[in-house]
Amino acid sequence: MTFGYKRFCVSGAIAVSVLVSSASASWAENLADTLVAAYKHSGLIEQNRAVLRAADEGVAQAMADLRPVLSWSAGVQRTFGKARNYQQVATLPDFPFTPIRDYRTTGFASHEATLRLLASLTLYAGGSNRLRVEAAKETVLATRADLLAIEQQVLFRAVGAFMEMRRAYDTVALRQNGVRVIQQEVRAAKDRFEVGEVTRTDVALAQARLAQGESALAAAKGQLVIAQEEFRAAVGRKPGNLQTPKGAPRLPRSVDAAKKQAVRSHPDMISVQHQVAGAELAINIAEASLKPRVTLDGSYGVTTDDDDTNRYTRSGTIGLNATGTIYSGGKIRSAIREARANRDRARGGLHVVRHAVIQNVGNSYVQLDVARASREAFEAQVRAAQVAFRGVREEAKLGARTTLDVLDAEQDLIDARTNLISAQVDEVVASYAILASLGQLTAEALHLDVPQYDAAEYYNLVKSAPSATSKQGRELDRVLRAMGKE
Template sequence: MTPSHLPRPGAGKTSLRAALRTAGLLSGTAFCLAATFVAPATAQTLQEALAQTYANNPTLATARAQLRVVDENVPQALAGWRPSVSITGSAGYAVANARQRANLANGQRIGVTSDQERGIGSVAATVSQPLYRGGRTVATTRRAENQVLAQRARLLATEQQVLQDTVTAYVNVIRFQEEVRLNLNNAQVLQRQLDATNERFRVGEITRTDVAQAESRLAGARASRADAEGQLQNSRATFLRTIGVAPTRLTAPQPLTPAARNNQDAAQVAALNNPAVVAALFDEAAGRDAIDIQLSTLLPQASLQAQAFRNDNQTVAGTRGIGESVTATLTVPIYQGGAEYSAVRQARQDASRLRQVVDDQRRAASAQASTAWETLGSARATVESVRAQIRAAEIALDGVQREAVVGSRTTLDVLNAEQELLNARVSLVRALANVVTASHSLAQAVGRLTARDLALPVALYDQEAYYRAVRDRWAGLGDYSVPQAVRQ
């Protein structure tokens, strides 16, 4: 289930900055934002943010620790093949009173009482080796290995979700920064327009209504700016929580090249490669193994036991017993109350349930991929439409302003044209942000939004390192985890 490689996130054709420049948002006296997007040496790129998240995100670290927990199921299952060795010892003190009858020379019989005091002790060493457990060890090992593979898929799902959250947080900071700037510049333009409107009102060119309309529009612009500033602070907090560092100078990211050729291809790849589907498949395999585990309770059990022992003064003082024994035991269950039959039936129903989960996850993954594909296409179409809208709105605003000078247009007409242009520019910022996030969502749906697929500049976590370290280990209490191992 190794995902295929995707191009770096710089492979797309349209960046947020380039589109903003094309739309005129980075030029002109009212929207001088180009300096903001100049990438200095200390700029944070999306690649760097993703690498930072991959290395330090606590949610991802938790998922890795959970995988190591599940890895331990395998050595626990393999322990069923191994012998158990124990030493048992006991020590104590015993006092006994013995009475017996004795015959005298004259024919009389008398009772003779004697007290006995002795120290008692015993020690035994026992080795037990299972020979046959009804197939339980084999089935338990298979189930444990399937559980490990399912948990690895869940780790990939967590990795993808964390990286997607990083992309969303990164893009949202840029988006709301742009919205704040657009609203700030709009408020400045409206302030100058209100000043001009007041001047014209003083000389009697316009009425008080025109002034009130300009004041109302300025108040609305200030409210929009305050709302955008609040959204920006929220996005900064989300950025810090997800990535672990505060945003500084972010460079506008580019969308990923689509991870599928069309909608149908995306759905088919997701049905096979989505980590949730892969995890469900291994869960279903583990469910089938659970049936064999429960069936083992109905089959014969065989074991071999060897023991060496020493017993001192167990019955009479001054005695010692030393010996060895080897015992083979065969147990054939006949009837144990019926609970074991219920457990087999229960395991079969659970396996049936897990088969349905596989189908459900496949449908969900296909639907997620189809939705992501359509969302990406819709966002791209929106970008093109809004660009055309901006060009037309700019021409319309220029015309309305010229007509207002000669008196054929009112102040309200100018305000409406300016608001329409602002709304279009804000819509473009949002649409471009949607293109970036939707392209990553599509990669996530088909199982290719991983550190390896994105070629992140970070040491990849080795999912198998801990498994290899503990699988065949017979003993040991150390920590064999390798937090950041490079996968070869």
Template sequence: MFTCRRKGLLAAACVAGLASGLAATQASAETLADAIALAYDSNPTLQAQRATQRALDESVVQAKAGWRPTLNAQTYYYYRQYRSPGVAAIGQTFDTTKQDYAVLTLSQPVWTGGRVGAAVSAAEADVLQGRENLRRVEGQVIASVIQAYVDVRRDQEALAIREENVKVLQRQLEESKARFDVGEITRTDVAQSEARLAASQALLRSAQAQLAVSRASYAAVVGQNPGDLAPEPSLAPLLPDDVDKAFDVAEQNNAQIRAAEYAADATKARVAEAKADHMPSVSVSGNLVWFTPASPFRTSDATREIVGQATLTVPLYAGGLTSSRVRAQVERDNAARIGIETARRSVLQSVTQSWNQLLAARANISSTAEQVKAAEIAAEGTRQEQQVGLRTTIDVLNAEQELRSAQLSQVSAVHDEYVSSASVLLAMGRLEAANLTPATATYDPKTNFDKLRITWGWVPWEEPIGVADSAFTPKTKEMPREETVTLPAADAAKPEQ
């Protein structure tokens, strides 16, 4: 199946390289929202991160198992042969004992000194950190979809410009040959037209190859080959008015910062867990022992013994091991706290870079629009002036080259502006499926976590034991997030200008 799929992707890429690349394929993502929705449901990187998060949810269940009872059963066969010293070996009779034992042991922790409570708190912080990592991966995948989408559209438009340029230069060459035949121009003018046409054809082949590369990248991240892609919607409704607002939103909503803060909460809880090794613990246990002679085996001879006990364990001396673990965990907590500032500075840098790239791209759009307008007028004027002998063939060729260069610059400027907008949203923490495609059902990691609250092994008395055991341990609380800012339906349907 994988081989067939790979061949299909390669075949589509090759067709894109040889043809114009504008033909639609069946079941293709027609809009950017379609591409994001498809990648959101099927992208392997995102699917793997969700599976990793579900595995991380189990760490809370495993930590809570420290409050739950354990039940073990053992059975064994006992054989003993005894001979007293000094007894004659000949005709000697040995004292032999054979017994079967079965033991059922039930143990219930009552108080662990906060050790289990801190472990549960640390596991909950790990889960919250994992959710932020999932948000970060989701944003990166969506950014890759947007990059691939606009790359394909840019390369399709660039290919169309290259094809039009070849057609214009072919007509120019035909015109030059006709004028050469009647003696209006020299052989040099014809050679200049031929050289420009050959260069344009080479650039056309390069544009076809670049489109094939972009289509392959699109297929890799989205999961299917691109067809006739619709213009991408404007992201302006999701962008702030100024960079200061972008900083404020990123401070509250960026997944990298939030993950670092949850990581610090986890290390703080683990400091308490390490310190709990100094505290006493209380547990109760009971044993049910059943044994009977193995030979001859008779259930009527079975003996049953029930033993119950309460155990108080007080750590007195561990050779400095516990104190060393506490110091090590304190330093890990310090490193995690410093990591929050590292994450803030990294996000600040990302917002600043993306915002300035966005401003530059917007300025380039205005400049290239004026450049294209002026180049069109210049190219048309040069062609008309050539007809009356005021311009040479090389003047016309240069004017055409400047026009195509301006058109390509405009296409690149529009592409860069959209990618920069997405980068700003990614740094702010707004590049999510819920914001871009509100009609798509989103994956909620809390659903799986809530299912694990009562699972196999849960006992009703674990809740009061947990409350008492966690009375003096740090608590992990979920931090508030910015409310969902969705892309309006009207703006989603309107192409980017």
């Protein structure tokens, strides 16, 4: 064995070890930075914030139904036409009973202007108006939970994009190093072939392994580009020098405790619970249609004659009116049955969501256990592959091993390190998947440095349906201008 081959073996082993160990040392941006950027960039979160504000307005509109309604009406009316009249001017002398008539046609026209103020207040409607307020509040609470679920989706996608970038970076680094090592092996095989130490077969084997390594490197680079595109889509910018997460997030120790926590706090559970409550209220609203409706109505108006400004009429009315349905063709009863069916559907949805949440927690813990076991197994494989590579390399120096044996041992080491990188990535992703299954993958729970969206602020401003001229209405206008929504 020549000195050049010994030098190649030593330098190749050092290159593999140094490059792999330093692949993650050059990362600078941590996972929290990526999550902050994704949170600020997400149009999906902004979209669902608008959905929540629309739900808040539902409470304001329901509150408005409890108040008097003031309106006005105005109109101008022109009446015109012709009239034909006659009068008796004489009688014939021979026929005293036959009058002589004079027919005359006259035209007429008049103009009237009317202005009326109308007021109406619902005194009793079977409680439906107040029930609508409560139903709208349940919709708001369900929509808030939906917003948290969307936030979890955005942040979990960012976690996946971050870790896939780490997987792609390290895989490319390993493949590049493997190609460099095999290139050195090809050169060494050619040198040994020229001096007669090996056959042309050894050179061909090294060249074939080089082509295989270059193919794997091309695939790894392609995966890196794909990971970069996903990162840009999820985070809103190109990835920087990403830093490997230093530790896993804190998780409940037992699966049973995690399942109980998820049932209590997962946004999907909270949302469907409020949907059930809203469906219950919808039944009461439908049943209120069977009860009478009592309103207090009033009006006041002025009617003037444009032809004679001194002629006008002022009048007003006030009355207490009651209405009720005697027969509606079965429509009201059908609406009640429909509301009950929707309530049953919501209850069924609660049952389905509860089991899905529990299942997701269990699956996430299994995936984490598998990832941890895989990482530990691949760590052991890397240690064994390192020992095997060193042994094969030393045996090759003594002529007991062939070039193919060295290449195979080297490939086994690279594959083991690649599998270890993937297992480490899968373990981190599985940890955050558990957080998402618990409903804890939110900006607040993770203590991210982002401007917190106060869901109650807008609700408190609009829940009482303020007028544009009130103090609360002016404050609402200020908030909307600050949000860029007006």
